[in-house]
Amino acid sequence: MAALVFAALAGGAGCGSNPAAKSSSLTESGPKTTSLLISWSSDGNPLVPVCNGATQNCKNDITVLDKTTGAEVTLPITASSYTATAPNDTYAVRVNGFDGLGNSIASEYEVVPVQ
Amino acid sequence: MKRVLFLLPLIAIAPLVHVAAQTASKPTQTAPTQTAPPQTAPKTKFGATLVRRTVAAPLVTANASQYTQIDFNWAYTANAPTCGTSLTNCFSGFTLTDTTLGAVIATPSTIGPTSLSYAYIPSGGVPFGTSAFSLVANGYNGSGNPMTSTPVAVSVVVNVTTLNAPTNLTGAPQ
Numbered sequence: 001m002a003a004l005v006f007a008a009l010a011g012g013a014g015c016g017s018n019p020a021a022k023s024s025s026l027t028e029s030g031p032k033t034t035s036l037l038i039s040w041s042s043d044g045n046p047l048v049p050v051c052n053g054a055t056q057n058c059k060n061d062i063t064v065l066d067k068t069t070g071a072e073v074t075l076p077i078t079a080s081s082y083t084a085t086a087p088n089d090t091y092a093v094r095v096n097g098f099d100g101l102g103n104s105i106a107s108e109y110e111v112v113p114v115q
Numbered sequence: 116m117k118r119v120l121f122l123l124p125l126i127a128i129a130p131l132v133h134v135a136a137q138t139a140s141k142p143t144q145t146a147p148t149q150t151a152p153p154q155t156a157p158k159t160k161f162g163a164t165l166v167r168r169t170v171a172a173p174l175v176t177a178n179a180s181q182y183t184q185i186d187f188n189w190a191y192t193a194n195a196p197t198c199g200t201s202l203t204n205c206f207s208g209f210t211l212t213d214t215t216l217g218a219v220i221a222t223p224s225t226i227g228p229t230s231l232s233y234a235y236i237p238s239g240g241v242p243f244g245t246s247a248f249s250l251v252a253n254g255y256n257g258s259g260n261p262m263t264s265t266p267v268a269v270s271v272v273v274n275v276t277t278l279n280a281p282t283n284l285t286g287a288p289q
Contacts, residue, residue, distance in 0.1 A: 041283035
């Protein structure tokens, strides 16, 4: 109990002004997270052309998968972020497109590391 | 007389070209012999070979195609002397153009009259999809005006076989 009180005081819990001090043991007293901003710097395929209606040798869109529920969201290939409304779920992102024969292909799902 | 001597071989070598007197002869790829019947169409064309990425030639872009270089080659029988100090009635070299991008890759200053090949290293690697190229021979007529041959074309295709996942993926609670 004494340790918990010390941790709460050291982390500034209750003030609501120090988000960096969030702790898993203090989530009920800290700022409540309501969403998860998922972002990426590149779709990972800079030389692959965007499909724009084509179905060969191109990248088409991005899928965000909520691994907890199995729900999928499809985003334009030009997207660079997505705000998920279930911040405690686990998410993964992949890129979809077409190969030289017109077959649908996709990257591996990359799990979103939460900061 | 010099002008006449120059124009005659142009007409003789390129009889099917509509404006023979305004063109230089057309480059072709490896015509091993000249013994084929005159009416036989060329059996080979301007060629291009893709070169794979090597450790010694890393790509600027990590996710580029596996190819970094395109090696072009062709055959050519000049029908005019190589240009010297006087730019009249002479053959100066070749111009290679990426017709997909509309960009000139190399001109006679790079591909001289004795060149029969050229190694092209696209910035960032060879792009996916189809890239088309043309090659023309350049020269000057008796008046010193530039003239070019009809182009010969070749395409290279790099197919997408896999896709990479997004990079620098992060999730930030809000």
